[in-house]
Amino acid sequence: MFNFLANPMRFSRLSLKMKPWIGCFTLCFLLSGLWFALLSSPADYQQGDTVRIMYVHVPCAWMAMFVFLFLATFSLIGLIWRHPLAYVIAQSAAPIGACFTLLCLITGSLWGKPMWGTWWVWDARLTSVLILFFLYLGVMTLHKAFDDPIRCEKSAAILAIFGLINLPIIKFSVDWWNTLHQPASVIKMSGPSIHFSMLTPLFLIAFSFICFFFYVLLIRIETILASKRLEALHRQFGKRAQ
Amino acid sequence: MPEIFEYFSMGGYGWFVWPCYLVVGAGLIGIWFQSKKSLEKRKEEISALEAKFKD
Numbered sequence: 295m296f297n298f299l300a301n302p303m304r305f306s307r308l309s310l311k312m313k314p315w316i317g318c319f320t321l322c323f324l325l326s327g328l329w330f331a332l333l334s335s336p337a338d339y340q341q342g343d344t345v346r347i348m349y350v351h352v353p354c355a356w357m358a359m360f361v362f363l364f365l366a367t368f369s370l371i372g373l374i375w376r377h378p379l380a381y382v383i384a385q386s387a388a389p390i391g392a393c394f395t396l397l398c399l400i401t402g403s404l405w406g407k408p409m410w411g412t413w414w415v416w417d418a419r420l421t422s423v424l425i426l427f428f429l430y431l432g433v434m435t436l437h438k439a440f441d442d443p444i445r446c447e448k449s450a451a452i453l454a455i456f457g458l459i460n461l462p463i464i465k466f467s468v469d470w471w472n473t474l475h476q477p478a479s480v481i482k483m484s485g486p487s488i489h490f491s492m493l494t495p496l497f498l499i500a501f502s503f504i505c506f507f508f509y510v511l512l513i514r515i516e517t518i519l520a521s522k523r524l525e526a527l528h529r530q531f532g533k534r535a536q
Numbered sequence: 537m538p539e540i541f542e543y544f545s546m547g548g549y550g551w552f553v554w555p556c557y558l559v560v561g562a563g564l565i566g567i568w569f570q571s572k573k574s575l576e577k578r579k580e581e582i583s584a585l586e587a588k589f590k591d
Contacts, residue, residue, distance in 0.1 A: 332557075337547060342546075342547045342548075342549060343546035343547040343549050343550075343553055344546075344549045344552060344553060346546065346553050347552065347553055347556045350556055350557060350560045351556065354560065389567065390567060393563055393564070393566075393567045396563065397559060397560050397563045397564075400556075400559050401556045401559065401560060404552045404555055404556050404559075405552065405556070407552060408549055408552050506564060506568075509568075510567060510568055510571050513568075513571040513572055513575050514571050514574075514575075516575055517571065517574050517575040517578055520575065520578035520579060520582060521578055523582055524578060524581055524582055524585065527582065527585045527586070527589070528585070530589075531585060531588070531589065
């Protein structure tokens with residue numbers, strides 16, 4: 295399957311078929327999620343309407359961690375099976391993950407000011423998410439750091455795999471240390487402690503972000519495969535000119 | 537009309553809620569647009585080079 299998809303033409307054909315469907319799902323989930331988030335769901339009894347920030351902040355945080363796990367998994371596949379498409383997938387996912395992490399930090403800051411009275415605090419949850427953002431930047435930098443592409447791919451993959459340590463730290467930081475950030479209220483052993491009317495927009499927007507991630511991922515994979523084709527054409531053209 | 541102002545003020549937190557949605561929207565549209573433009577550019581370059589090959 296992997297070898298089959300490594301051909302840029304085949305991948306482009308598959309991507310062309312899949313993109314409209316994924317795009318449709320993204321829009322449907324997003325529009326219904328926004329309707330519930332901004333119109334239908336109630337204000338929180340303590341936080342008032344600032345709770346509506348949760349419907350974009352929490353899905354961004356979930357995506358920041360999910361994309362890093364995805365990136366590290368494909369980096370590991372690339373290192374073990376040395377499959378070039380695995381590295382291409384990892385390289386394509388990194389900027390999208392970095393974008394979600396940055397959005398999570400900005401929206402968190404905008405939520406923190408009215409609720410905690412400060413834009414930023416150096417506590418465990420916020421700091422570990424900031425480290426995740428720097429890890430993304432590191433992986434993206436390493437993908438272009440050397441002249442040898444294999445060296446770039448391997449060094450970025452190793453950093454991504456080491457960076458996995460940060461994911462449980464982000465998840466459990468609110469339990470392990472004293473922090474201003476609230477503890478987990480959706481993904482926990484005893485089940486969610488949020489009312490259904492608030493869980494609905496949260497999950498709808500999270501699903502739309504997942505679809506959006508795969509939509510943009512397909513475009514970025516196609517771009518990298520096209521760049522490789524372009525390099526091959528330049529080499530061929532150069533040889534012919536000689 | 538007062539209901540619309542009341543809705544947009546979000547109980548006095550509108551200055552925090554709306555920028556969140558705007559920033560997320562701008563960020564996601566931005567990365568989608570940049571990715572799309574980059575792919576279109578590569579495809580154009582490939583077509584141009586292939587046409588050059590044929591000549």
